[in-house]
Amino acid sequence: MNSKDAIYSFCQTLYNCIYLPIHYYKNKQLQLVLPNTGFPFDLAVPHLSELVSRKQAISYLATKELHYIGLVQNEKTEQMVLIGPVISILPSPETIRNIMKEYSIPLEHREQLTELYQFMPVYSFHQFCHFLALFYQELLNDVIDIDTYLNVYVDTKSTSVASLHSLKSYDSKEMEHFHNTYHYEQLYLDYIRCGNVEGLKKFFSNAFSIQAGQLSDNTIRQAKNILITAVTLVTRYAIEGGLDIESAYQLSDIYIQESEKLQNAEAIYQLQYNMMLDFTRRVAQAQIPRDTTSDIYKCIQYIKQHTNQAISTSDVAAYVGKSRSYLSHCFKKELGFEMNGFIMRCKLEEAKSLLTYTDKSISEISSYLCFSSQAYFQNVFKKKFGVTPNMYRKHPDVR
Template identity: 40%
Template sequence: MIENLQEFCRLFYTSTFIPVNVCRTPGTVLYSYPEYQNSILNITSTLPYMLTFHKNPDYYLMESFCYFGQISIEGSDEFLIIGPVFSVPVTESSIRMFMKECGISMEFKDGITSFLNNTPRISFNQFTQTLAFLHLSLNNQTVDLARHFHLDDTPSLEEISTIHSSQIHDAKEEQLFHNTYSFEQQYLECVKNGETIRLKKLMDSVEHRLIMGKIGDTLLRNVKNLMIACTTLTTRAAIAGGMDIEQAYQLSDVYINEGEKMQSVKALATLQRTMIFDFTERVAKNKLPHGMSKEISDCIQFISQHTNELIRVDDVAAFAGKSKTYISQKFKKELGFDISSFIMRCKLEEAKSLLTYSDQSLSEISSYLCFSSQAYFQNVFKKKYGLTPMQYRNQTIK
């Protein structure tokens, strides 16, 4: 046992800023760090009675999704309670819920808000690792966290069925049923066909009326998971609509990664809507005829993925394993334009994207897309779009 427990706790707090309270059975708080002001004394005074622990060490997850942890000091009637800590930034609603759970009057809201905002956000894994560290420090015992907290346990089929049955029962009792399937089919059809106007009408008509599933422990995590699922479905629909496979997957990764960074449900909803329309508009811009053969579809994917190379008709024919004459005629018959025109179109579309979203110079873009010279790049760009590359960049910046 640590001889100077109070100094240990003080140092623990000053090095981690995780609140720590030393209590004595059956419910006395001996001292706390930080040294609380009157506005939050209610937290420490009710902690021993408010929380339920069953093992040493243990954690408690509240409805507001904040964590508390306990480490009992063996051979003593004293124990530590660490927390509250959150794994995500606190919101107005989570603060109110936390205060309600702790029985704290709303007159102390400013003090509680300041206290929670000054407490670091740590992941659940970090939190359990902290419990293990304290348990080792106080009791000289190591903990196999995965086994101790059953982190690697996989639910059995029977357990899954039990949970499923319970949720079905609750849904019927509350008359809250998933109603997204029909909407999903309709919006994915819009994405696949590149129908932005129809998509807007559809989304505006169902806003606020959709009941979605719960696939996350917190509201924010739930919305993030739903966005990941939505992005995955949208990506598949866009590919089916003719979008380049690699571009679609890369765009999907961008949206998912940006969503993971966000800490606002409203911002996530806006990003998700933007994502759906972005994919739909990209499909519309590159819409190809229905009934295209797999052979030509594969050629299109090959060209799109090699715009940064000196690609010619011979290269496309070699990829398809056909003669140059055969593949050229089939390409023209199915699409109405020749392979060379499509190669140039893909290069110029990528040039537009680089001019808009990168700070690469005209020389760098020309070289990257394998134009024979910067002058040639500028000439074919102006002939296609009526603007020089620099005029186009300046126009998009405005």
């Protein structure tokens, strides 16, 4: 698999798919460069020594201009693949000037550099990570969970922000640009409104091609502006989901203030992800009565996280560690409705979201949510909402 011809073929095939610069090294000697533009400058090679020194199978860095450069290396075979730069937003004229200064590119090559960016596709950071995973599989003949390996989207549970929010409460009793990724935006906002933490995590674990519109010529300012826009939207949907208005706006202010303290785009994007999780958790908590016991809380969370599985009250009871009859009785007593009914309600709410924000067929949705048949799914949906799934999708006014 790792013969010279096989590696060359793999690099060429992948380049033809993603059109990103690739450098292949063997025994520390450059063997292949794609594309071979002949330009007298290189934006990735200057970072090679730093990445090699980390002595990791996969490593990456982000430049000040938010260019991602990645390296995959197999120390045993002395093979390395350098990929990048990968851009998540198209550079402005000011950014190009800064890049020329940073890499000591003579002024006469400005047109060539601009041309390079014009033909360079825009990818999200998460897509970039998955490109690295492909090279890892090729060079090391192994499969890797790239999210876990690189600690992508670390959930810090926003400890410092939570502390600030508590203090403020005591003192005072957001394959192309973002603006045309409307349906993806609405999907993750719906997870927030419903308090669906696991759904939100799964959404961001998929490599959707979502890039941000140009909000600023400065990369750091751009990241902060994106966060501010996201906070505004998230706050609105969290309030719709049941989070009290005062808490929502306090959190909004705190996250914006925290973002202004940061001077690293990656840290800002990480804060944005944690912000979304924080709001979603708070919505989930707000939707559950305060006097709910821990067993019933576990039931609710388990059911919401397993809408795409054929779960029963027995499955829930096994997860909680109580008898089915006892747990069903407590569930009805505390919440006022049957557990079976709640399982069905959660599945149907998930169906509404999929009908609204995805183009999955009714058959696919029925199968995904583990209904016994499409006909049964359509019947229970109409009984619950008064319209068939098809009518619900075609007529927004019935929602």
